[in-house]
Amino acid sequence: MRAVIFVLALIPFLAQLVALPLVNKIHPLILGFPLFHFWLLIWMILTPIFTWFIYLIQKSRGGFDE
């Protein structure tokens, strides 16, 4: 389970720091945003979901202290 938590924690960081050269483009424009900014915007919404999953896993295992 620690491995799952680690991966869930790592993904938002990879997406918003490491994967950026892949999305550093203007087109396609999505919802009025260049691809680059749309990507950042989407991760603003996805990041809390990832952290929330971690929270649920930790809670169901009854401990945050590990």
Added chain:
Amino acid sequence: MKGNLTSLIITAIIILLVVGIGFFAGRSKTSRSSVEEWSVGGRRLKSLLVWFLIGADVYTAYTFLGLTSSAYSGGSVAFFATPYVVLAYPLAYFFLPKIWKVGHAHKFTTLADYIKGRFDSKIFSLLIAIDGVLMLIPYIDLQLSGIQDTLRVAGTGYINITLVVILSFLLVAFYTFFSGIKAPTYTAIIKDILVWVIMLFMVVSIPIIHFGGWGNMMNAAVDQAPQMLTVPYHGPKGMLWFSTAALISAMALFMWPHTVTGVFSSKSAESLRKNSIVLPLYNIVLMLVTFLGITAFLVIPKGTDPRLAFLELIRMSYGGTMQGLAYSTIALASLVPCSIMAIGASNLFANNIYRDFINPKASAKGMTLVTRYMVFVVIGLALLFGLMFPNALISLQLMGVSGIVQIFPAVVFSLFWRNLSKEAALSGFIVGMAVVAFQYITHNNFGAYEGFWGILANIIVLLIVNPIFVGKAKERNNPVMETLFHSSAK
């Protein structure tokens, strides 16, 4: 050029209203009865208030004016602030509850308190305190220059700007002295409601006024300034800079003395956890406002001082009442955060410098007064430096984030890693600071954010030095380590 009287009057009314709330927040005498009450609200603040204490720090005058001006002159590089404020919270999710837990168990109000307890070292704690105060005063000055610029555009010809700036900062110092942490908490609620309403209104209406809508504005940007919509790959501020700036700023957010104050005020670790999950969403307005920097580039006359780009855009788009509301929002975003910053710095001064090195026998009552009076010293110093030597401050201001983040390994690693030795953490910190200072002196960032190279050196040195002292670290045992590593073994 004359200012705008309507907007000046509205700004004045709203500032006075908020100052009133600042005093009202501390009407109960308990607010200033002890250091713990005054600086961390007796550690009784509920989730919703903690939200504003640890979330509202992001919405300062400096972020509005700084990010729009950097988008105006540099394009999309300014959007590093989006991953920064998003990623700060999943990081915080893991370590804030632990910091809170030790803080709660041992009555800490600063990170320097924690370092002293964790490593049994007053000297290390002193260095952390000095780093905090040294980086925070220029940060307060950034806010000060925010309100100065706002008043300059709105009030030229009507008021003496320097005098008004001094007066408003003194009012903030007084209500902070009086109400303690309650003041920034309640005033932050008003500030953030205004920020959300006014900034969202601007994000929607400014594109309509100048282009007919957001979509048209974006098309114009794609046509006229495509280079501003992506991040360059080379140069001092390219992709590597973008990612490292976001990462380092995210790590630094909860190393600031004032954000930690908010953390210690929380009633429970659970409330910090829940806030950390949701807070990234709160920053959507910040991202949308950053776009207005690019809008400004398309709309306002070329050659405008980038510092004033956003204020100019607002003036050109509205004038009158709406300009007043927008300016007062920025003025509040400048004053309100100063209150909690002053509390953070005062705690460091009083606990980790005054009590530990000047007057160890200070009584509890004496300490409360010293901590509270320090607010005037901190804000006074900020005013003095900000108004008298604005240029000397620039390098320190730039160093702020990179300098404060160097305490991250000592603070955060030591929460999880029992056998991290004092010697390793301390040498990492010193080398990290030296690397940051070296880059500012030589004006070369090697393509990445300065704090990144500092943190890299910091961690490498820490890892090399630790094996030498690991024996000593294994023998070390103290109440703080007991709280961190013993109870969790159960």
